[in-house]
Amino acid sequence: MLIDGEDAYKTAPGMEALLDEKALLSSMADCTVEEEADKGPPENLDSFVVDEWPNDDRPREKVSMQLDNNDFYDGEVLDGLMDGRGRYTFSDGNVYVGEWVRGKKQGTGTFTWSNGDVYEGTWLDGKMHGHGRLVLKDKMIYEGEWQEGKCHGKGNCRYQNGDKFSGEFRDGKRFGQGKLVQVEGYTWEGNWRGNAMEGQGTCKYPSGDEYEGEWKESKRHGKGIQRYNNSWMYEGEWEEDKRSGLGRLYHLTTQQEYEGEFKEGERWGSGRSVDIDGTEYRGDFRDGVREGWGTAKYPDGSIYRGFWKKGARHGSSIYTAADGSRYEGEWAIDCQQGHGTLVMSDGSRYEGLFRKGVICGQGTMIWSTGDSYAGSWRCGVPHGDGKKIWADGSSFQGEWDRGCMHGAGLHCSKEGKYNGGFRKNLRNGYGVLEASDGSKFVGEWKDGMMHSETAKLSRLLTQDGSVYEGSFKAGLRDGKGRMKYCSGDSYEGDWRANKKHGAGAYSWARGMKFRGKWQEGRMHGNGTMVYPDGHVYEGGFIDNVPNGHGVLTRRGNKTEGKWQDGKLIARWEGKPPMLKEIDPFSAESIQLPSIPDICEP
Template sequence: MDSFFDCEAAAGQGLAPKPTFRTVEGLYTTLNGLSGRLREAKVKSTFEGFVDPITGHRIGNGHVRWSNGDEFEGEFEGDRPLKGSFISTRHSLKYIGGFDEGGKFSTRKGDTATLIYTDASSYTGEMRSGLYHGFGVLVEESMTYEGEFLNGMRDGVGTLKDIFGRKAYAGQWKVDEKNGEGSSWEYEGSGMVPTSWYSGSWRSSRYWGEGTLSDGNVVFEGDWVAGLRHGEGRETRKLEGNSGKTVREGRWENGREGNGEWILNYADGSQYAGSCENGQPEGRGMLKLSNEDVYTGYFRAGLRHGEGVVVFAAGDSFEGLWRQDQPVGLNIFIGDSPANNKKKQPKQVVGDVTDLTLSEIRLSDEGEEGGEGNMDGERVKGQGEADDQPPYTYDNGDQFFGHIDSKGLRQGRGIYIVKRTGARYEGMFVDNLRDGSGTMTADSSVFTGFFSEDEFLDGTLVVRGLITYKGKFKENEFHDDAGELCDWEGTMYTGAFVNGVKEGMGKITYPDGSVFVGEFKRNRRDGEGTVKKGDDFIYCGCWRNDAKHGHGILNLEEGSYEGTFVNGLYSGFGKLTTKKRSIETNFKFGRFLEGAQAEIKWPDGSFFSGLIDEDGLPKGHGTVRFANGDCYEGDFREGKRHGRGTTVFANGEKFVGFWMNDEMGKGKLTLESGVVHDFD
């Protein structure tokens, strides 16, 4: 039983909203007969037209009507539809165009076809094997796509318009997704002026790569991953009421401002440059106010907190410890002379203060912090000798070198040594706790950075001289959107940590120079990710539990594979390309699937469509079109024509019969002149 209108006429897939595949099926049985009306009782169809009395084939113009209401009117060639009009009441469509050897909707070079559905959607353009293929226009209820298709999916360059005719997207597509360079627009109601737009790189219909997004008040220029700001970028935000704008420039992580170095420009004209966390100054940085005062030092949660120096526009300066934007503890005030840890110079006083404005500084405990001074004409003056503090020894033998206040609490910079373990901390204290910059050495580990309430906050941890982590901490665990971890083999991870494990977007650089960039879960690659070496990518696609899993593209030494992976192996539909051929089919556990439908293309232009064996060779029923124009439909074994089949040669001759290992056997050869030769 031959196939007729076995047209898996995919009327597009993946549009917004995605239409479903519309499959047109039907069978006919060739019966020997005469020209005129031919009834085929087996399928309850009626043919009106010319039937070759010798071959029984329908040729020329004819009309077929099936009992289910489907009908075809058009031209036949060799008992197959060549071109015409097909109407299916079952599938609510009308097709006008050409057909391939298998009876599927298909156009020849330069021709177009039209598909019209009863729901008013339609397609006009090129087709192949029942699928949109080439240039075409697909009209759906709410969207119109005009552009290139490949195997039924939008692939190439195309434009998507909405119901009002407004451009929604224009650019490149891949496997029915926005992929490559393109621009998109969004509108409010039926207005024709876009309220927001994006222009740049895409992947999987999401912003991915370098691009610019604008919604009128906010413009972001920079890097994107999976639709989120991720990488270097610059945000410009207009404030309401014409009150100016803010500019934030730095590295973004998963759609949020990442931790690291930033430049922040505020609406009042002030500017910050330095370390940030969660969108606020955190760590060391420089703040230049609109009045030209400049603060250089440490910040916490956007406020000056820790050691810092203010240089006022008039030239005076203040150096000391800050808490919640206010100076605290032992400080040094300098007029026009440098500071000295031991000797106080003219215009220099040591003492506690109550305000941060130089002209308003007052000494609250004059002389008690190892020196004396006075205020004269609102200028810091005086000189004297500062006393050294002796070490303080605790009952357990621990020692502290530094300042202890009247409440017995360690304050300011000091050194604490644990007698039992030899652990040593040198840095800032607040109310007995490590708080601020410091270095801690314990066992074979060294941490240098910042502490908060006796816990690691931000810094560098080196373990046994082999493993190094740089970044933020939470409850003494790695916790950062942009941390760095280098192991003893030289493998470097940069990216997100949550509660001590890799979680979120990250990048791994391996000792061999290959680089992975993508998503992590519980220390493993999981989600979207790409492996590259130099400028060449090795794998791009989905991961699960540290293995390729889902759709991906893998570059091999001899070619490439694009399709579905399961636990690191080809499994599901995919395309394997080598120098010898390309094959699209279903795989299972890294091997070809016996009996699967496949399409094979060879470099010389030959093409096969049919069933294959576990080695990926044609086996069973299939069709092959050779580069010289010959076409064979029939049985195969081990990649060769073997069994019953029909061959139409490029010179017009036709052989119907049996083949054995690619050699013609018993059958009939019909010459172009109509003469028939029998082969026994």
């Protein structure tokens, strides 16, 4: 914005001081003496006045006389009139000493007022006329030409406060060419009229400022040039001591300038300005700042076309940035504010609300990638309720926080449909996933994966119809859980990383049941197997097969021994019992039924 140091080119100081002293200067410069200096002899001397005066050198008579009005005259007379040299003392204390002609002061003489004022110079017909020096006590000293009792012609005047004027006078006032030097540091030189600068003239200010141009009543008025002490210069029109009309204000060492209309000393109307950074503006001004319609071109190549208020972009406008992006909409206090449309340099497009220059409020964004979002924004990113559709067809509708899916929402993708909680773009909290393969999960999530430590909270329906209810960790079945397979088999017990691990019971649809230890999805360790025919094996297992010490119960009879790969290879007999090996081909050898496949996981 124009302009650094703008106060520097306000009306220069000192002009007001001169105008305030105008009345004083007028009285000081008006050297008309209308007091006793203009008085002639009293009326009782009329008998001495004759119509025609002889031009003779007759000798004068010297007299000293008291007049009827108590004035006193001591000097020469001729034919009863004061003529020659004489001293006239007025009753009020005023004194004139000098030459007389035919009863009037004429020639050289000195008039001293009772208050101490003194005029010394030439007289004509009873009035100060010609050349003389007037000293007005505590006011001024004037020395110069006189006419008809008034300062008239060339003269010099020194005022009591130290001001000095040298120039021309007319009828007791400064009139014509002259120079006034004031003790405050002002110097006025030019044409005067009626004690005021009028016409062409110059003024040098104590600050170092200088004006040259036209004046009216001691005010800059008309065309003129003002040079400021801070390297600013104004060339143009003035009115009533203020810049008014067409003009140019510019800096001598920088590119700052303004050219256009002025009013009341301020930029006002249509104009062109260049800021110190190179910003160029063409348009309306009011009270010294941009206001109305205008176009600003910035150094980086960006352009603003629109309305302004109090020097700031405000109202409807079109803004084109240096990178080619374009904004069309509303501004307030130099920022995009309200409804607008922003087309970015990459082709992305936003239409909606802005606040303090950023996207904020309800709006729709279509990215150049094909993604789109419609909803609430804050600080330039989705925030609040909204829906985003990605180019691949996936979508999310729900709550957003600082650009992330956060809160409750519905996410649809090729994977399936998820309805539930999110945190920083990942599934968190309670949610339902209906996968595209037909599987379904109902329960708790953490960091994008199924996660629950309470079986009641989570339920998984796989694509083949199997159902798991239980705990999850990192997206895998982990902890306590129950699985019912589509084959009719079921398992209830411990899980780890999606595998049966720990204590658990497995039931086959064929009627077999196992309860015992599991490891990595296999029966491993001690357990009990119940066969469909009612036989029960209780003992060790390795990799889903009875191995090690075990007891087989058949129809109430128990066989205890050592088993290998589901076959009895040694029996406990005698007292104390001892392990007796059995011929695998003998009738004593027992082979347990094979165990059906176990569903995975």
